[in-house]
Amino acid sequence: MHKLKLDYFDFNGGRGEVIRLIFAIGNIPFEDNRIPVSDWPSVRDDAPLRSLPVLHIDGEAVTQSNSINRFAGRLAKLYPEDPVQALRCDEVMDAVEDVLTDIVATFGMDDEAEKKAAREKLADGEITLFLTFLQELLEQRDSEYFVENRLTIADLRVFVWTRSLRSGVLDYIPGDIVEKVAPEIADHCDRVAAHPGIVAWSEAH
Ligand SMILES: N[C@@H](CCC(=O)N[C@@H](CS)C(=O)NCC(=O)O)C(=O)O
DSSP states (O other), X not given: OOOEEEEEESSXXXXXXXXXXXXXXXXXXXXXXXXXXXXXXXXXXXXTTSOSOEXXXXXXXXXXXXXXXXXXXXXXXXXXXXXXXXXXXXHHHHHHHHHHHHHHTTTTOOOHHHHHHHHHHHIIIIIHXXXXXXXXXXXXXXXXXXXXXXXXXXXXXXXXXXXXXXXXXXXXXXTTHHHHHOHHHHHHHXXXXXXXXXXXXXXXX
């Protein structure tokens, strides 16, 4: 068994949280190295690409959350072996990465009016488009999960994003946008949240 250490910010969300959940559900031991956001400027230069998450495998650093998700998913048996199903899984994860990147771009906006306009545009545009797309995938597959009719890393990636949207933590993005735009994705979020591995992890953190 490899020695695994995950560096990510000290909050229960974002790109690194998906990796934590995959390891937790798969009972894969790892060191959960949580970096306080206030410490980030002083340790940023230690990260190979000046960003997190970083997974250390036997001391060697690896970047890129979706690549790490796939690695963790293979260990945890939460990633399909069939190439087509794996592609479907990747499609969902990369879609979330796209929309998340655009949301995160608004975090650094100091001008409140600019941030409001950018987020309202995202809510009406890209976020609505992506939520609708994800809901259509579930409908087309007549399934409660995105791939192979079972929980995979694609579900965990969507879950962490939609849980964050529904928390209402983002100003100018309505906290009920998921329910309004894609009620089946809201149901999916509740379903994944009820998974025993996630319940146990959430209670512990
Ligand atoms: N493509 C990278 C993006 C990594 C990324 O942008 N991480 C954010 C946090 S989720 C970060 O480290 N932000 C701090 C910074 O850029 O200084 C991945 O998927 O891992």
